[in-house]
Amino acid sequence: MTAFLIVLVIILFGITVLQMAKIFGMSKTPEQLGESSEIASDKDNNINGWLMLMFVFVTYAILIVSFWKWGEVLLPKAASEHGQGIDDLWLISMVLIFFVGFITLWLLSYFAFKYRGNKNNRALYFADNDKLEFIWTVIPVIVLAGLIIYGLFTWTDIMNVSEDEDPMIVELYAYQFDWRARYSGEDNTLGEANVRLIEGANQLGVDTSDPNAQDDIVVNELHLPLGRKILFKMRSQDVLHSAYMPHFRAQMNCVPGMITQFAFTPSVTTEQMRLDEEVMGKVSRINSIRRKNSIELMAKGEEALEPYEFDYLLLCNKICGTNHYNMQMKIIVETQEQYDAWIAQQATIATSLNK
Numbered sequence: 341m342t343a344f345l346i347v348l349v350i351i352l353f354g355i356t357v358l359q360m361a362k363i364f365g366m367s368k369t370p371e372q373l374g375e376s377s378e379i380a381s382d383k384d385n386n387i388n389g390w391l392m393l394m395f396v397f398v399t400y401a402i403l404i405v406s407f408w409k410w411g412e413v414l415l416p417k418a419a420s421e422h423g424q425g426i427d428d429l430w431l432i433s434m435v436l437i438f439f440v441g442f443i444t445l446w447l448l449s450y451f452a453f454k455y456r457g458n459k460n461n462r463a464l465y466f467a468d469n470d471k472l473e474f475i476w477t478v479i480p481v482i483v484l485a486g487l488i489i490y491g492l493f494t495w496t497d498i499m500n501v502s503e504d505e506d507p508m509i510v511e512l513y514a515y516q517f518d519w520r521a522r523y524s525g526e527d528n529t530l531g532e533a534n535v536r537l538i539e540g541a542n543q544l545g546v547d548t549s550d551p552n553a554q555d556d557i558v559v560n561e562l563h564l565p566l567g568r569k570i571l572f573k574m575r576s577q578d579v580l581h582s583a584y585m586p587h588f589r590a591q592m593n594c595v596p597g598m599i600t601q602f603a604f605t606p607s608v609t610t611e612q613m614r615l616d617e618e619v620m621g622k623v624s625r626i627n628s629i630r631r632k633n634s635i636e637l638m639a640k641g642e643e644a645l646e647p648y649e650f651d652y653l654l655l656c657n658k659i660c661g662t663n664h665y666n667m668q669m670k671i672i673v674e675t676q677e678q679y680d681a682w683i684a685q686q687a688t689i690a691t692s693l694n695k
């Protein structure tokens with residue numbers, strides 16, 4: 341250890357000496373210095389100036405190409421009532437960011453180019469300008485305050501669930517690495533549950549003696565009736581997960597030991613979404629990739645891929661372990677009648693666990 345420290349001190353001392361030599365060199369007058377390769381010549385300044393200008397155009401070009409080439413992978417229209425609010429907020433923020441970014445990037449690069457070093461130019465001594473500083477402080481303050489206030493209003497609007505809306509209560513249960521949904525049944529009240537009660541078929545640890553739990557229904561495919569407000573109660577069995585339903589613009593963390601919630605009203609059925617032009621375009625692009633891969637697979641004697649059909653998904657958006665990427669559950673939005681017919685066929689806790 342001592343030897344290491346001594347070596348370290350010697351190295352640091354060497355660096356100090358080198359740095360000091362450099363500083364003394366820089367403090368020499370031009371006459372003492374003569375022509376030195378350490379000092380930028382007008383040729384160097386020209387090259388750097390033009391590079392700065394090219395940088396801004398290359399950045400703009402990359403931006404345009406990215407939008408043109410990958411714009412189609414963005415999410416389709418929102419499938420929930422509050423979704424439009426999120427999309428508007430997103431759009432306004434992005435337009436502002438791109439507008440300001442576009443201008444500031446241009447100013448930065450263009451000024452670096454315009455005022456590139458030149459032996460015949462002298463720098464202007466410019467202390468400050470109160471008016472200019474006032475303008476560039478006040479404008480961002482107003483814009484940011486407006487954005488934040490608008491965002492807060494949108495957030496409270498989405499997160500406040502009033503009793504009169506009479507939301508349907510559904511539990512989303514996350515575990516490594518899958519989801520289960522628990523419908524609260526006729527009474528619209530979930531029975532008590534605790535991970536300590538997990539045993540055998542009682543995968544979610546539902547308290548089977550709780551009267552409220554008797555009509556609860558546990559499923560691995562989420563069906564939602566169109567136009568009905570759903571209040572999701574999230575639980576996690578093991579680690580942090582995040583219930584992410586991108587088409588509904590909804591996301592909430594699932595935290596072990598506590599219940600979090602998020603509510604939304606589905607506004608587009610799965611059938612309707614499949615007929616949406618944008619979604620149909622995505623599906624056909626995905627299927628053309630799958631067809632190409634299928635040809636390769638069949639050449640190797642393997643099975644071809646099934647054609648893809650659009651479905652809403654519940655995904656996990658917290659890196660929760662090795663199979664996180666595949667932690668998903670299908671969501672089907674359907675009419676009230678279709679939903680009623682489906683739920684009537686599902687087994688309640690009373691029939692499946694308390695036989």
Ligand SMILES: [Cu+2]
Binds near residue numbers: 514580659664667
């Ligand atoms: Cu997860």
